[in-house]
Amino acid sequence: MDTCAQLVILTLAAGTPLVFAALGELVVEKAGVLNLGVEGMMLTGAVASFIVTADTHSPWLGVGAGALAGAALSLVFAVIALTLLANQVATGLALSLFGVGLSAFVGRGYISVVIEGIKPLSIPGLSDAAIVGRLLFGHNPMVYLSLALFVAVQWFLHRTRTGLVLRAVGESPASAHAIGHRVIALRYAAVLFGGACAGLGGAYMAVAYTPSWAEGMTAGRGWIALALLVFATWKPWRVLAGAYLFGGVTLAQFQAQAAGVAIPSQLLAMLPYVATIVVLAIISRDATTIRLNAPASLGRPFHPE
Amino acid sequence: MSRTTRRMTLATIAACALALALPAAAQDKGPLKTCFVYVSPISDAGWTHQHDIARIQMEKNLAGKVTTKYVENVPEGADAERVIRDLAQSGCKLIFTTSFGYMNPTLKVAKQFPNVDFEHATGYRTAKNVGIYNARFYEGRYLAGIVAGKMTKTNIAGYVAAFPIPEVVMGIDAFTRGMRSVNPKAVVKVVWTSSWFDPGRESEAANTLVAQGADVLTHHTDSTAVVQAAEAKHVYAVAYHSDMSKYGPDAQITAVTHVWDKYYTHVAQTVLDGTWKPDHVWGGIKDGMIKMGPFGKAVPQDVRDLEEKAEAEIAAGKLNPFTGPMKDNQGKLRLTAGQTITDDALSKMNYYVEGVEGTLPSGG
Numbered sequence: 001m002d003t004c005a006q007l008v009i010l011t012l013a014a015g016t017p018l019v020f021a022a023l024g025e026l027v028v029e030k031a032g033v034l035n036l037g038v039e040g041m042m043l044t045g046a047v048a049s050f051i052v053t054a055d056t057h058s059p060w061l062g063v064g065a066g067a068l069a070g071a072a073l074s075l076v077f078a079v080i081a082l083t084l085l086a087n088q089v090a091t092g093l094a095l096s097l098f099g100v101g102l103s104a105f106v107g108r109g110y111i112s113v114v115i116e117g118i119k120p121l122s123i124p125g126l127s128d129a130a131i132v133g134r135l136l137f138g139h140n141p142m143v144y145l146s147l148a149l150f151v152a153v154q155w156f157l158h159r160t161r162t163g164l165v166l167r168a169v170g171e172s173p174a175s176a177h178a179i180g181h182r183v184i185a186l187r188y189a190a191v192l193f194g195g196a197c198a199g200l201g202g203a204y205m206a207v208a209y210t211p212s213w214a215e216g217m218t219a220g221r222g223w224i225a226l227a228l229l230v231f232a233t234w235k236p237w238r239v240l241a242g243a244y245l246f247g248g249v250t251l252a253q254f255q256a257q258a259a260g261v262a263i264p265s266q267l268l269a270m271l272p273y274v275a276t277i278v279v280l281a282i283i284s285r286d287a288t289t290i291r292l293n294a295p296a297s298l299g300r301p302f303h304p305e
Numbered sequence: 306m307s308r309t310t311r312r313m314t315l316a317t318i319a320a321c322a323l324a325l326a327l328p329a330a331a332q333d334k335g336p337l338k339t340c341f342v343y344v345s346p347i348s349d350a351g352w353t354h355q356h357d358i359a360r361i362q363m364e365k366n367l368a369g370k371v372t373t374k375y376v377e378n379v380p381e382g383a384d385a386e387r388v389i390r391d392l393a394q395s396g397c398k399l400i401f402t403t404s405f406g407y408m409n410p411t412l413k414v415a416k417q418f419p420n421v422d423f424e425h426a427t428g429y430r431t432a433k434n435v436g437i438y439n440a441r442f443y444e445g446r447y448l449a450g451i452v453a454g455k456m457t458k459t460n461i462a463g464y465v466a467a468f469p470i471p472e473v474v475m476g477i478d479a480f481t482r483g484m485r486s487v488n489p490k491a492v493v494k495v496v497w498t499s500s501w502f503d504p505g506r507e508s509e510a511a512n513t514l515v516a517q518g519a520d521v522l523t524h525h526t527d528s529t530a531v532v533q534a535a536e537a538k539h540v541y542a543v544a545y546h547s548d549m550s551k552y553g554p555d556a557q558i559t560a561v562t563h564v565w566d567k568y569y570t571h572v573a574q575t576v577l578d579g580t581w582k583p584d585h586v587w588g589g590i591k592d593g594m595i596k597m598g599p600f601g602k603a604v605p606q607d608v609r610d611l612e613e614k615a616e617a618e619i620a621a622g623k624l625n626p627f628t629g630p631m632k633d634n635q636g637k638l639r640l641t642a643g644q645t646i647t648d649d650a651l652s653k654m655n656y657y658v659e660g661v662e663g664t665l666p667s668g669g
Contacts, residue, residue: 209505262664
C-alpha cells in the first residue's frame, strides 16, 4: 500500500509540468490563437526561475519570475502574430527555437549552481501518517498550485462571462468584434496567460522537480503539452487526465523495466505516447464533440476592420 | 561566358587554391595550434566538461608551446564536418574530435588535410593522419561496484542507462561483477531512459528504482539528476563522467571520472616532436585515463582499502573485471575459468552477466 501511495505521488509529480503548460495553452487556443512556442516559453521560465532562486534563495520568488519570463516571451509572440498579423504557426515555431537558445545563453553561468528547491510538503502527523494523509498532503506545493490552476481554468472558461466571450472570440472573432468585444485585447491577455503558465511549468521543472538548470532540460514536454491538448479535445479535465496518464505510464514502464519484465525498453519507451493517444482518442472519438470543442478560428489571424 | 574568360576563371581559382595551401605548409613555426570539437556545451559536469578541463590542463602543461581553441555544442553529422573543416582551414595542426558520431566527418576532412593530425575519441576507424582513443571506463565501473556492493543494505543496486549499446552494457556488466565480487547476493536492476539527456526522466527512473528497493544508484546518462534524486531519497549514488559530490554531498559514495589531460599532453608533445603516429589507444586506470572520484563520508575505511587494493591490482594488470568463470544472466557460460575477455568481445558486448535482472532490450 505504501508503494501505491508513492506511485500516485510520483505520477502527479511527473504529470505536473504538462498540466501547467497544457492548461495555459488551452486558454490561448480557446481564444483562437495557436502558439507553438510552449517549449521555448517553458525553458525561459525554467531558466528565469532558476536564476532568481539561485540569487535570492527564495524558490517562490523564482516561480514568480518564471511565470513573468514565460509571459514576457509570449508577449513577443503576441506582438508579431496578433498586431503585425504574422503567420501564427511560423511565429510560434520561431518562438520555440528562440526560447531554447535564449535560455541556454542566459543560463550559461548557472549550470553549476546548486539550489535549495521547493520540497514536497511534510506536515507532521498528516503527510507521514496514514496513506490517505500522504495522498492528500504529501505532494509538492506546486502540484497543488497546478490543481488550483485547473479549477480556475475550468471555472473561468465555463462559469464566467469573460470566459464565454473568450470562447466566442475563438469561434468567430468577427461576430465577437461586431457586438463590441475587444478581440485583440482578449487574445493578448490569453496569450500572456498561456506564456505565464508555460513559464510555471518550466519553473516547476527547474526549482521543484529536478532542482537544477541544464540546457534543454524540459526535453520536449512543451511539444507533448501541445499534442495533449488536441487529443484531449480542448477539455480541461481531459487535459488533466491525459497529463497524469502520460506521467503514470512513463513511470509504469520504468517500474516494468526495473522489475525485469521482458519487453524491449524501446517498445516501453513508446508506451506513454501510444497509451495517451489511444486513451484520449477513445474518450474523444465522437466527431461532433471534436467539432464542437475545437476553436473554429484556431490559428487564423484577425484584423478588426 | 566566352572561352577565354572561363579559362581565366579557372586560373584564378587555381591560384587561390595555391595561395590557401601555401601558408598552411609554411606556418610550421610558433606554438602548435590545437583544436577541440565538443558535442555538447561545456557545463559543470559530464562528458564534454571532462574534455575541456583536460584541454586547459594540457595548455598549462605545455605552456608557450601550444595554443588551443574549441567549438562546443556541435551536432554530429553534416555540421560537424563543416566545423572540423573550418578548424583545419584556420590553421589548426592537431584536432581532437570528442564524440563517436564525428567519426566519418573526421575521416573525410582528414583526407583533405594530410598535414593536419586528427584524434577521434571512441571511434573504431583510423587513417594515415587519424588516431583514435578511448578509455576502459568499465574498469572504473568495476571498482565502483565494489564500493556499492559493500555499502548496499538491500543488496539491490539501480542503474539508469540511456541506450543498450556495448559501451553502456559493458559498464553495467562490470559494475555488477564488481558488486558481486564482494557481495554475492547483490543484484542490479536496470532502467533504460532512451535518451542521453532528460533530467526529468532520469529522476523518474531513479525514483522508480528506489521504490523497488534499490539503495545504491548509478547512471550512464549525461545529467546530474540521478545523483540529485539519490540525495533527495537518502540513498547512495555512484556518479559517472564527473565528480558530482556537489549535487549529492551525502549520496555520492564514489564516482567514475574521465581524465584526458595526460593523454592530450602526450599527443601534443609527440606532434611537437614530430613523432606522432596514428594509434589506437584504449587506456584505463593504469594510464590514468580513469580516476575514481572522492569517497563519500559514509564509506568506511575498510571499504576504501578494499577498493584501493583492487584499483592497484587493475593498474598492475593483475585483475581484469571480466575474468572467467563468467556466466551471462541466462546461465550460459561466457568465459571459462581463468579466461579473460578479449577487446573484440568487449566492444561487442550484448549480454547481461549473472546478477543483472531482466533481459537486455537488444535481445542479446
